Structure formats: C-alpha cells, structure tokens
Amino acid sequence: MKLVIAExxxxxxxxxxxxxxxxxxxxxxxxxxxxxxxxxxxxxxxMGLAGHILAPDFPDEVLFDKxxxxxxxxxxxxxxxxxxxxxxxxPPYDTKRKPFLANGINIxxxxxxxxxxxxxxxxxxxxxxxxxxxxxxxxxxxxxxxxIATDFDREGxxxxxxxxxxxxxxxxxxxxxxxRYSALIKGEVTAAFDNLVSLDQDLADAGESxxxxxxxxxxxxxxxxxLARFGxxxxxxxxxxxxxxxxxxxxxxxxxxxxxxxxxxxQIRGVGAAxxxxxxxxxxxxxxxRFTDKAAAETAxxxxxxxxxxxxxxxxxxxxxxxxxxxxxxxxLQAAAAAEGISPARTMRIAESLYxxxxxxxxxxxxxxxxxxxxxxxxxxxxxxxSPALRPxxxxxxxxxxxxxxxxxxxxxxxxxxxxxxxxxxxxxxxxKKLYMLIARRFLATLMGPAxxxxxxxxxxxxxxxxxxxxxxxxxxxxxxxxxxxLKRDEQLPPLAEGDAIDVSDIKLEAKQTEPPARYSQGRxxxxxxxxxxxxxxxxxxxxxxxxxxxxxxxDPIEPSQLGMAIVDALHExxxxxxxxxxxxxxxxxxxxxxxxxxxxEHVVEHSRALLAGMLDxxxxxxxxxxxxxxxxxxxxxxxxxxxxxxxxxxxxxSAKTRGSFIxxxxxxxxxxxxxxxxxxxxxxxxxxxxxxxxxxxxxxxxQPFRQKAYEVCVNPKCPxxxxxxxxxxxxxxxxxxxxxxxLVAHKSERSGKRFIRCTNYDECGVSYPLPARGKLEATxxxxxxxxxPVVVVQTARGPWxxxxxxxxxxxxxxxxxxxxxxxxxxxxxxxxxxRKSAAKPGAKKTAAKKTTK
DNA sequence: GCAAGGTC
Numbered sequence: 001m002k003l004v005i006a007e008x009x010x011x012x013x014x015x016x017x018x019x020x021x022x023x024x025x026x027x028x029x030x031x032x033x034x035x036x037x038x039x040x041x042x043x044x045x046x047m048g049l050a051g052h053i054l055a056p057d058f059p060d061e062v063l064f065d066k067x068x069x070x071x072x073x074x075x076x077x078x079x080x081x082x083x084x085x086x087x088x089x090x091p092p093y094d095t096k097r098k099p100f101l102a103n104g105i106n107i108x109x110x111x112x113x114x115x116x117x118x119x120x121x122x123x124x125x126x127x128x129x130x131x132x133x134x135x136x137x138x139x140x141x142x143x144x145x146x147x148i149a150t151d152f153d154r155e156g157x158x159x160x161x162x163x164x165x166x167x168x169x170x171x172x173x174x175x176x177x178x179x180r181y182s183a184l185i186k187g188e189v190t191a192a193f194d195n196l197v198s199l200d201q202d203l204a205d206a207g208e209s210x211x212x213x214x215x216x217x218x219x220x221x222x223x224x225x226x227l228a229r230f231g232x233x234x235x236x237x238x239x240x241x242x243x244x245x246x247x248x249x250x251x252x253x254x255x256x257x258x259x260x261x262x263x264x265x266x267q268i269r270g271v272g273a274a275x276x277x278x279x280x281x282x283x284x285x286x287x288x289x290r291f292t293d294k295a296a297a298e299t300a301x302x303x304x305x306x307x308x309x310x311x312x313x314x315x316x317x318x319x320x321x322x323x324x325x326x327x328x329x330x331x332x333l334q335a336a337a338a339a340e341g342i343s344p345a346r347t348m349r350i351a352e353s354l355y356x357x358x359x360x361x362x363x364x365x366x367x368x369x370x371x372x373x374x375x376x377x378x379x380x381x382x383x384x385x386x387s388p389a390l391r392p393x394x395x396x397x398x399x400x401x402x403x404x405x406x407x408x409x410x411x412x413x414x415x416x417x418x419x420x421x422x423x424x425x426x427x428x429x430x431x432x433k434k435l436y437m438l439i440a441r442r443f444l445a446t447l448m449g450p451a452x453x454x455x456x457x458x459x460x461x462x463x464x465x466x467x468x469x470x471x472x473x474x475x476x477x478x479x480x481x482x483x484x485x486x487l488k489r490d491e492q493l494p495p496l497a498e499g500d501a502i503d504v505s506d507i508k509l510e511a512k513q514t515e516p517p518a519r520y521s522q523g524r525x526x527x528x529x530x531x532x533x534x535x536x537x538x539x540x541x542x543x544x545x546x547x548x549x550x551x552x553x554x555x556d557p558i559e560p561s562q563l564g565m566a567i568v569d570a571l572h573e574x575x576x577x578x579x580x581x582x583x584x585x586x587x588x589x590x591x592x593x594x595x596x597x598x599x600x601x602e603h604v605v606e607h608s609r610a611l612l613a614g615m616l617d618x619x620x621x622x623x624x625x626x627x628x629x630x631x632x633x634x635x636x637x638x639x640x641x642x643x644x645x646x647x648x649x650x651x652x653x654x655s656a657k658t659r660g661s662f663i664x665x666x667x668x669x670x671x672x673x674x675x676x677x678x679x680x681x682x683x684x685x686x687x688x689x690x691x692x693x694x695x696x697x698x699x700x701x702x703x704q705p706f707r708q709k710a711y712e713v714c715v716n717p718k719c720p721x722x723x724x725x726x727x728x729x730x731x732x733x734x735x736x737x738x739x740x741x742x743x744l745v746a747h748k749s750e751r752s753g754k755r756f757i758r759c760t761n762y763d764e765c766g767v768s769y770p771l772p773a774r775g776k777l778e779a780t781x782x783x784x785x786x787x788x789x790p791v792v793v794v795q796t797a798r799g800p801w802x803x804x805x806x807x808x809x810x811x812x813x814x815x816x817x818x819x820x821x822x823x824x825x826x827x828x829x830x831x832x833x834x835x836r837k838s839a840a841k842p843g844a845k846k847t848a849a850k851k852t853t854k
Numbered sequence: 855g856c857a858a859g860g861t862c
Contacts, residue, residue, distance in 0.1 A: 008861060051860025058856095118856095129861095155860060211858075218857030226855075233855065240857045352862075364861085539858060546857095 002044045003143035004179075005136065005163050007150040009033060009048030010362070014184045015149055016046045019193060032135045045139060049150070053132050054125035054162040056211045058118070058219070112227050112623050115220050119613045123212050125162065133166050140167040140174065148199055149179040149192070151413065154591065157200055158207030164199060183412040185373055205601040206594035210587060212601075213608045214241050220612060221578060224619055225567060229627030231634060237567060238550050241583050242535045243543050244571060247552050248579045249528060250520060251560045251568040260516035265290040266297035270507035272310060272460060272469060273494070278503070280494035284458070287466035290512075301509040304462045312500045313466075314459035321450040324479035326407035327416030328442050329368050330537035331530050336442070337435060338523030339486060343556070344541035350435045351417070359423045359432075360439055364538050365414040368407020374415055376402055376447065382421020383440055390440060393482045397447050405446045418443045438485065445483035452476035456493050462504055469493060519557035532581040533588070551637070566633035570626045575615045635666070640685045641699020641715060642692075646671040650699060650715075652683065663715060675715045678773075681705045686712060695720050717748065729757060729779045729805065730790025734765040742767070744790055744805070746777055757790075757805055769805040784809055 004019075006012035013035055016024035020037035027036050027045075034047040127133050140146060146167055148160035164176055178199045181192035218240045225237035268286035273279075291297035328336070333351070334344040342350070351363035370376065377398065384394035407416070419440040425433055454475045460467040471493035474480060480487055496502065520528065522544060529540050547553045552564030560568075572579045590607075593599035619626075638651035640663055648667040663675040663683075677683060681703035685691070690712060693700050698716035714721045727746040735742030742761035755771040762768060769789070771777070778793040780802070789806035 049860090050862060053860095055859095056857095151860090159860065207859085214857045214859080216857090220856085222856040236855055238856070242858065356862080536859070538860065543858080 001143050002039075002042065002145045002147060003139050004044060004046035004147045004149050005160065006046060006048045007051065007156055007159055009050075011149070011151075011184060012046040012048035015189055016044075018184070018186050018189045019044065029135045029138055030131065032131060034135070034139070045143075046149075047135060047139060049132055049136075049159060049163060050129050052155075052159055052162065053127070053129040053136070053166065055128040056123050056208075056215050057126045058121045059124050112224050112620055115224055115620070116613060116616050118220050118223070119216065119609055119616060121216075123215060125165075136163060136166050137170045140171045143171065143174055146171075146174055146176045147179050147193070147196065148176065149181070152180045152182050154203055154207045154210075154595070157203040158211070160199055161201065161204035161208075183371070184414075185371075188412075200595075202597050203595045206591040209591060209594055209601045209604045212605045213587060216605075216609060217241060217578060217612055220616070221571070221575060224616075224623075225570075225626075225630070228623050229630045231630075236550060237563075237630065238546065239567070239571060239578055240543075241578065241587070242529075242539065243547055244568070244578045245532070245581045245583070246525070246529055246534055246543060247547055247560065247564055248568045248572070249532075250525070250547075250553060250558050251565050253517060253520060254560050254565070257516040257519070262513035262516070263292070264294070265292050265512055265514065266294060267291070267510045267512055268297065268301050268304065268465075268507065269510060270304070270307075270462075270467070271505050272458075272467075273503045273505075274496060275501055275503055277494065282469050282471065282491070282493050284460060284467045284469040284504075287459075287468050294511075297509060300465050301507075304465050304507050305509075307462050307504050307507055310460045310462040310467065310502050310504045312458055312496050312498055312502060313461050314457075315496060315498055316457045316459075317454060318457070319452050319454045319475065321452055322478075322480075323450050324405050324445050324448050325442060325483065326405045327368050327370055327418065327446050328439060329365050329407065329409065329416055330363060331366075331526055331540075332368070332407075333363070333417055333439070333442075334526045334541060335523035336485065337438060338521055338526070340434065340438060342431065342435060343522050343545070344526050345545040346431070347435060348541045350431050351439075354428075354432055354436055354439075357423060358420060359425075359428070359436055360420060361416075361418050362414045363417055365411070365416060366409050366537055367411040367414060367416050369410040369416065370404050370406075370418070370446075371412065371415050374418070376404065379419060379421040380444070380447070383419060383444070386421065386423060387425050387440065389437075390444065390482075393444055396481070397444055400448065402447045441483045441485070445479040448479035448482060451478035451480040458493060458496060460502065462507070519559060521557050525558060533584050534581055562633035562636040563630065566629045570622075570629060574619045574622060574626075575612075577611060577615075640683055640701050643667060643671060643673050644692075644697040644699070645673050650675070652677065676717060678703050678713070693719055693721065722748075727777055727779055729777075729792050730781070730783060732759040732761065732765060732767050733788050734767050735759060735761050738765070740764065744769075746771065746792075770807065771805070 004012065004015055006015055013024075013026075013033075016035035016037050019039050021039060021041070022037070024035040024037035024046075027034050029047070032047065034045050036043070036045050038044065146164070148164060150156040150160040150163070160178065167174065167176070176199065177196035179189075179192040179196055181188040218238070221239035221244075222236065225239055226235070228237075231237075267290060268288075270284055271281050272284045273281040286300060288296075288300070291300070326332070330348075334347050337347040338344060348363065351360065354360045355363050380394050380397050380402070384391050384398070387394075417439060419436065425436055425440075428436055452475050454473050456471045456473070458469040460469065471491040472488065473490045473492055474487070525544060526540050529535050529543075530537075534540070535543050544553075547564070551561055552567060553559070554561050568579060577583050590599065590604045594601055594604055635649070635651060638653075639649045640652060641650045642648075643650050643665040646665060646667045648665055648671065650663050650665055650673070653662055653664040661677050663677055665671040665673040667673075675698070678701075682705075684702045684704065686700050686702050690700055692698075693714035693716065696714060696716050696719040698714055698719060700712050701715050702710055702712050704710040716722065728743050729746055730744045732740075732742030732744055740761055742759040742765060744757050744759055744767070746755065746757050748755045755773060755777075757769040757771060759765050759767040772794055780791045780793055782791040783789065784791055784804035784806065787804065787806050787809040789804050789809060791802060791804050794801045794803060
C-alpha cells in the first residue's frame, strides 16, 4: 500500500480523485477521514494533516518548575531552570555563574535573571495534533511506500519533514519520497507523482530555523516584559518577530499624529441653486480651495458676504471610467470586509466556515488571477439559481463577454477567493451572509465592464469672486451594478448653462486646520503588514487580534495604548532588532542560505541566540526602569478622569473582595472618592471639552455599548444629570387585585446605575419591571390597553418613546430602531415579566442580552 | 502564563 500525506484534508481528497483508477472511497481511521483508491491496480491511501503536527517547545526539564512557574529556586537559593542539562549553558552564561542569591530577598523581583538560561535552552518538537499523528502512524505501519505531498513551499516542506519523523518512529525502513505540485489539477499532480523526488531537508531545516528563532525571541522577551513588573495573571506582555514591528507601525503613526503641527487655513463656501428652485440646492466653494492667508480670505469674503445671486461662467463635463476590481485574495478580502465593519480576524473565521460549508473557495490565497480551468459560467449560473437577489445581475453577466480582471499576484496553488455558486445563502447567519454577498458580488464585478461616472463642473461668478461646484453622477453602472461597496452617492447638479443666473445663499468664511495623518484601520494595517513583509496571509489577522488582546491596541481606527507605546519604546531602546521588519527580512535571507545549503540551521539559530543573549545584560540591568514605565503606562490606560476632590487620577480598579470593578481615586487611602462602573459598556475618558461635568464637577466618561452608539455621561450617579427623583408611574395591579394599595415607583440603583420600577409593596407582590438604561422618564398616568400596566414616556435621542412598562405585554410593539442589546433586554424581561425573579434580577437581563447580541 | 506558522 502506498501512503500519500497531504497538508490538509481537502488536498488529500483532491489528490485521490486525480490519481485514482476509478472513484476513491472515503474511509475513516479512528475519527479522521482518509481516501482509499487504486492506481493501476495498486492500493493507495491518502490522508490530510492539519498543518504543522509538531510544535517546537523547550524540554520539560528546562521548562522551569511547574509550580514555580517561569523560574525556580535551587536548594542553595539560586534561581535556575529546574534542571540544567549538560551543555545547556553557553558563554557568557555558564552554570557555574551564580546569577544571584534569593535568600531573604523577594524572589519575584529576580525572576528575569533566569532568562539567559532560556536563551540557550535546547528546543524539541512536541506532538501538537495527537489524533492526526495516531492515524499517520497507524497507516505508516501498513505502508510499503510513503509519499509526502504537502504544499510546495518552505512550511510545506517542514510539515512534511515532521510527518516523516513521525513515520520513522513506527516504520524506520519504509521508502519515502516527495511529490511536488503547485496546483491541484490533473496535469500538475500526475506529473508530480510520475517524477517523485526526495524531501528537501535543507528547505525543511530553513523552516525549522524560523520556528526556533521565533520561539526563543518570543519566549525570552515575552517573559522579560511580563516579569519586569508582574501585573497579575492574565497580564502577559508579549513580544515577537511579527507582532512587535506591527505594533511599532501603529505607535509610529500615533507619534506622527502627536508631532503634527496643524496649519490654519480658510475656506469660503456657500449654497447655490437654480433660480427660484431651492430644491436644486448644491454646495459651492471659492475657487481658491484653501486660503492660507487670513487677510486674503477676509478680503474675498467681504466681496461676497450676503450675496444672493451669481452667474454661471462655464460648464464643463467630463466622464471618467472606474475599472472593475481584481479578484479577491486574502489581503484584499480582509481590507474590503474591514471597510464593511468586519475585522480581519472575524473575516477569516467567517470565511473558514463558509469554505467548510461549501459556499466559497479556499480562503487563504495570494493569487489574484482566476485559473483558466475555473468554470466561471457555471459559478455564475449557480449564483443565479441560488441567490434570487443576484439573479438579474447574474443574467446580465452571463449575456456579456465574461472577461475576468486580473490582479498583480499570480500563483497556481489556489484560485482567488470566489463563491462556488452552491448552497442557499438564506441558510447563513448575519455575518456569514454579509461576507458571502461581498465575495459573490466581488466575483461578479470582476467579470463586468467599467463604471462610467460623469463629472460636471460649474464655474460661478459671485460679485467678482470665482466659485466652483462639482457633481458626480454614475451614468453607466457597469460593475457597480453588482458591487456597490464604497460607492459615493450621486451628487447631481441642476442643468445649468453658461450665462445662467443662480440663487446664492449661506456664504460663509470658515477657519479650518490641516489634519494629522490618519490612524490605520484594521484593513489598512493588514495591507501595510503585507507591504513590509510582516506575517503571512494566514497569520496577519490573528496577530492584530493578539495585539488587541494584550491591550497594546485599542479602538478602530487603531490607537496604541500607553502600554503599547511603552513596550515599543522599551524594546526600541534595549532590543531594537525585535521592533523592525528587518528582523524578518534578515531571517528570510538566513533561511534562503540554509535552504541553499550555504549555511546550517545550527549556525543560523546559534547566531540569533547570541544576538539575543547580547541584549539580555542590558535588558536585565534596566528591568526596574522598564517595570516602572510599564506600571505607569498601565495606570495611564486605566485613567477615566480626574478626581474632583484631590485632583489625582481616577482609574478603573478591581475590588479585591468582590472582584467587581469600580472607579477609584489613585489618592486612596487619603482620598476615598469612588464611583460605580456603568455595566455592559466599555468605559473610556473624555479628553478636553466635556471632560468635567458642569453640574457636579465629577468627570464625564464615554460609554461604548456593544454594537451600539457610544454616549457620554457624568460618572457620578448622584449627579442631577443622572439622578431622577423617585417617580410614581402608576398603581400596582397585583396589589389592587389583592385588595392592597401599592404604588409603582421608578428607582435607580446607586450601585449598578440600573433603572427599574418597583412596587412599594414589593415584598408582598414582587412586582418589578426593568427600565431602559437612559433617557428622562415621564409618567403619563395612563395604563396599557393590553395588560393594564402603566405607560411611561422615555425621552431618547430619537425623540419621545411611549412604552408599556410590562416587558411581557401582549401588545408589545417593536421599539424604534435602537441597539440590539436593548431589544434583548426587553426580551429578557419577558420570560416572567413583571415578576420578582425575572425583571428585578440583574443576571436575567444580561444573559438575554448576550443571547440576542451574539 | 511565551512566537509564528500551518489548518479545523
């Protein structure tokens, strides 16, 4: 039996189909799919791995004592790896050297001293995909020939080499060979299997060098940063060859913004309209788009101030074509999806699920050129029958020439990301459908003609001053019929001719300032990483996500936190190599040499270890400075405002007793100012105007609910801007039926800030209703016609909103368009609306909201 | 409690 080992299941299946005499049979070994087939009567089996099946790691004996964590203490009080194997320590760090004594000292402060040992620690490969390895070994035992058919690239060679090492453990003598194909098509694959070669160990070693260097630098620097000032569990401060330069890009942009000196300029703008037709109003501006000289701007303005008429002096029309977009690869899909509000990491998760469900092609590709073998018409036909919304445009595409656009990158391993045309999009959830439609529409757009946009430019004379107005109209939609993403709205100008008089109004002189360079969006950052050679199509999204997770980055567009800036600054000073993309490009050079046999893995890795070791003395010497910088940055990130009592910083804190968070003063215990944290929202400080509440002097904060509009409130729940005196909204029905008198009163919890209505006889009737978190309440004195509960009015940003307070009311109307969380909350109350257990219980609301917002 | 690279 011949065993074929592919990098992934789909490749194993495809290879089986392409090589088999007839149809391959799907079989299972343990729980993994394999494909059995015959080639010229001989039995073959193919299986897919799941990428790397082994992961590099330090051996357990140098992983440091498990109980002690990342360091351990010898009997002499010496802090060392739990057991230093022979030959582990290299100059200038040898085992005889005592880094320090821990007796009588707080050991925590000394942990980084063991890092030189880690720098020289040996690295082994540990099983990462145990199930796959089990299957691999099971099949290898029965095989008389093993063929490695992983992807034809450096990582593929390494994955194949790891697989061979597993095979060798159970079948040391089985002959092995390597099939190299660069596209999963008949010609390529059969040629590869007709011309088997042997595994390129140099290429695999090059890949393994990358693994080792990434692990050593990542582990040593991450532990260093984490331990320099230990911030408690869950506060890892990571560093790495790709993530740190990526973070540095964001920090650099932020620094440019901070160093930016805005320049003043002036604009004169107004509104024009065809005479007597105010409905044709259009914007116009002075022909000098930006006056840099204030006096000149004022002079020009003095001529036109209060003008009511103007004259068209020229009309010019020019049409331009917008070319259809190129096919999607991973980066361009991530960028386009990011513009639609889906982060690169989420895009990849959704794309993976669409791929697994058969809706789209393989999502990790660099290629932007459809292969000739792709059945484009078949896919369009499939889309047409499965997606009614796309049917008309599909029919148009089918009737056209269907000449696809081409991008710059052409590889043959996978086609660009495209819909398969199969599957009913109605079965997809919201995020999946949104991404699927983007991919499907993009695909159609690449088969269509350009869009034509007609630009009209009016030159206007107003009291001797030249003005212009410009309008863009899409006259021929072309590919835009399929792909409306990022399309500007038409700006239509009224039909006017030279010499026509127009009405003019609202001419204003506006003082403006030039803007600093924009922050990166997640889509832009992915593109920038690609440009600088940082990460791969498969890793960039997750690396950005990681930077958010360790709280180096925040918001979108991306801002670095104080912590992120402190990390970059510290590493830039003491380990600059890790902060720039050059480490990656030099690593690439090294790997090229190893792959070519001009250098060895041992030499390259050792050299890298030495570079890191050379930085450690300085890093360790500056541990306290760095720890302080990190601690200060973390405090600055936690700041939500300034204490009205003592002027120190108010920060987010966690109560040691209840583990709940609250806002407290850094001046504690001298100053006892605390505030509750509004629940269910992300809190951030307000800078500049509006930072301090004019009513009570407490800071105002910005609250960002999940997927809802952010709002600003005073942090003080007792502030008149938050506090509403208890409001009687009606009479309690339950009490009335029981012959008691109970009044329904609106309350606001001082602790959580939550609002609710409760009966004055709550202990007896248990009647309580949740209320919306915000908006001034008014009693109406009315009762609901459906359920008899009181009706109140809530003043919202969108105007007054009348509601029956009973969330379980049968006549419940849909709320005016607001966030989903609020709808979820309303639903949550409905479970047992108006009874003690549900409505009043804070947990109930939260769970329900979670369910619907997921 | 570490990285980055595959893929699920």
